[in-house]
Amino acid sequence: MRGLPLFFLLLPSVFSLDILMYVNVIGKSHLQFADKLIGVLNKEGHNVDVIMGMLNSIVSLKGSYGARNLVTVQFPGGESPWGSVADHLNNPFVETSNWNPFNMGFTKFIETADQLCDLILDSSSVSSLLSSHHYDVALLTGYDFCPFALAHHYKISKVISYVPTPACHIQNYYGGLPELPLYENMILDAMHGDRSHFHRRVIESLRTMKDRYIHYTAYSSINEKLRARFGENFPDVREIAKNISIDFTNSHPLLEEPKPISLRLRYIGGIGLPTPKPLNKELNDILNLSKKGNLIFSFGTQIDADKISDELQKVFINTFKRFPEYNFLWKFDGKTAMNSSNIFNMKWLPQTDLLYDSRVVAFISHMGLNSFTETSFAGVPVVSIPLFADQLHNARRATSLGTGIMVRKSEITEENLFNALEKILYDEKYLLRANEISTMVSALPDTPQRIFLEGIEFAAKFENLSPHYRLAGANHHFFIQTGWDVASFLTLLFLLLAITTFKLTLLILRNVTVRILWKRKVD
Structure with missing residues (x-):
């Protein structure tokens, strides 16, 4: 009996896991999401070693992010070939072709990922870390094959993928999820329209085939790269991807588009959402100035003020002036004169804190997934102006849910923006629907933290979990699967x-x- 207290004291260390985590640092939000996951794992007593592949050199690292060991892999001189030429960052308001879903320099992304893979495989710090530790499970960003090949080479058999976006192509394709033209499975899809129409399904079927072809051909070179290094017997990276135990996506099940899924795909959207804090005196005073309420406006962390042309600035300013009874808090540069008493130019906004303040009545957003999730939990209706990547997908979801109105970036005019704001502010149905969605997502009995932790701990126990979750479609050609x-x-x-x-x-x-x-x- 005397040994029981000691036994219970030792429980956390007995069940703690050694986890290798790979973070593909594509943007600041990706790094923030990884930071949240590491925090959840650390709180549960697990040890996390982290490899950060700095694909986007614009993002800077701060601290160790709670990692037991942290290894960073950067391009020589710290300049990524992708970040400097990515059109979606350099020209964020230029509309891409509707036929091209990979609207953010996908070919250059693949080329850059291949180069980064070479740096990772050549890194003595990476090889030293992986050679000196035995890992129970690997938690890897699911955007390219390199980290999965690395885990296989170092004999980490229990592998989990995660993405800070809705489910991506590797999770869909190699989990066997069907990409049917009636569903919006491609998160980078730039097309719009009701998919119940026959002509739309024809277009989507052709686009889906094209996307698969691009994916398979773009990644074919990595097999040659790996076999040149590790021998001809190194397996096809696609076979490695099929054996992922669990796929985590940052989507929330009540916010994501309903579609065929398997038990391998787990929704953890909302994990690590920040707790709203009281506003400082300056913001409190600003919010109290408006007669009817306040709107916050932000294009996120990747779009600098100099990317918004003077002409576009005038469109926003002139439109906001037409709503004098509302105040607009715009995350811009903190110094440009707006020449309007109801527009406040802010260098930075505590977005979460503001969204949960009852004096904020609407949100104008680029609809990054974090912003979409936060505004949905807070119950604030949104005017969406999506720019790139999954933002269009998220904006479409808000529109489908009835919590928002979308304005395409190529259609930002005073009249279009005014009409969208007028509906959001004066048509009560958007606020009522936003409140309903907020109540639903908050009342969901399961939590993303539990789904994430129990999924990892369960996957770490079993060697051959993947065949039980993987759909049969993963083993067949696309034409057979569909x-x-x-x-x-x-x-x-x-x-x-x-x-x-x-x-x-x-x-x-x-x-x-x-x-x-x-x-x-x-x-």
Whole structure:
């Protein structure tokens, strides 16, 4: 009996896991999401070693992020070939082709990821870390194959993927999730429209095939790279991806588009949402000035003020002036004169704290996933101006949920923006729906923290978990997975029968005609 207290004291260390985490630092929000996950794991007593691949050199690191060991891999000189030429950052308000879903320099992203992979594989710090530790599980960003190949090489058999966005192509393709034209599975899709229409489904079917082709061809070089390093017997990276135990996505199940999924895909949207804090005196005083309420306006952390042209600034300013009974708090540069008493130019905004203040009645947002999740939990309706990546997907979701109105970045005019704001502010249905969604997501009995922790701890216990969760479609060609092979066969069969029937009919008619003519001739 005397040993029982000691036993319970030792429980946290007995069940603590050694976890290798790979973070593909594509943007600041990706780093913030990884920081939240590390915090959740540390709080539970798990040890986390982190490799950070600095794909976007614009992002700067601060501290160790709670990692037991932290290894960073950067490009020589700290300049990423992708971040400096990415059109979605340099020209964020230029609309891309609707036919091209990879609207953020996808080819350059793949090239940069390949170069970063070489740096990771060459890194003595990475090899030293992985050679000197035995890991129970690897938690890897699911945007490219390199970290999964690395985990395989160092014999980490229990592998989990995560993304700080809605589910991505690796999670969809290699988990066997069907990309059907009736569902919006491609998060970078730039197209709009009701997919219940036949012509839209035709376009989406063709686009889906094109996307698969781009994915398979773009990543084919990594197999050659890995086999040149580790030998011809190194497995196809796609086979490695099929054996992922669990995929985590930052989507929330009540905010994401309903679609076919498997138990391998787990929603953890809302994990680590910051707790709102009281506002400082300056912000309190500003919020008290408005007669009817306040709106906050932000394009996030990646769009600098100099990317918003003078012409576009005038559109926003002139539109906001048309709502004199409301104040607009704009996260801009903190110094440019707005020449309007109801517009406050702020260098920085405590977004979460403001969204949970009852004096804030609406949000104008680029609809990054964090912003979408925060405004949904806070119950604040939104005017969405999506710029790139998954922001368009998130804006469409807010529109479908009835909590927001979207203005395309190519259609930002005073009239369009005024109409959107007028509906959000004066049509009560948006606020009522936002409050309803807020109540629903807050009342969901399961929590993203529990789903995340229990998923990792369960996956760490079992060697061959993946086959139980992976859908059969992962083992088949895209045409088989979507039923195109059967549809093609039946179509050909129908055409063959139609042609045969047509020819037989012609033959019969010809014979009948010949007989009739012969009979007439004889008569």
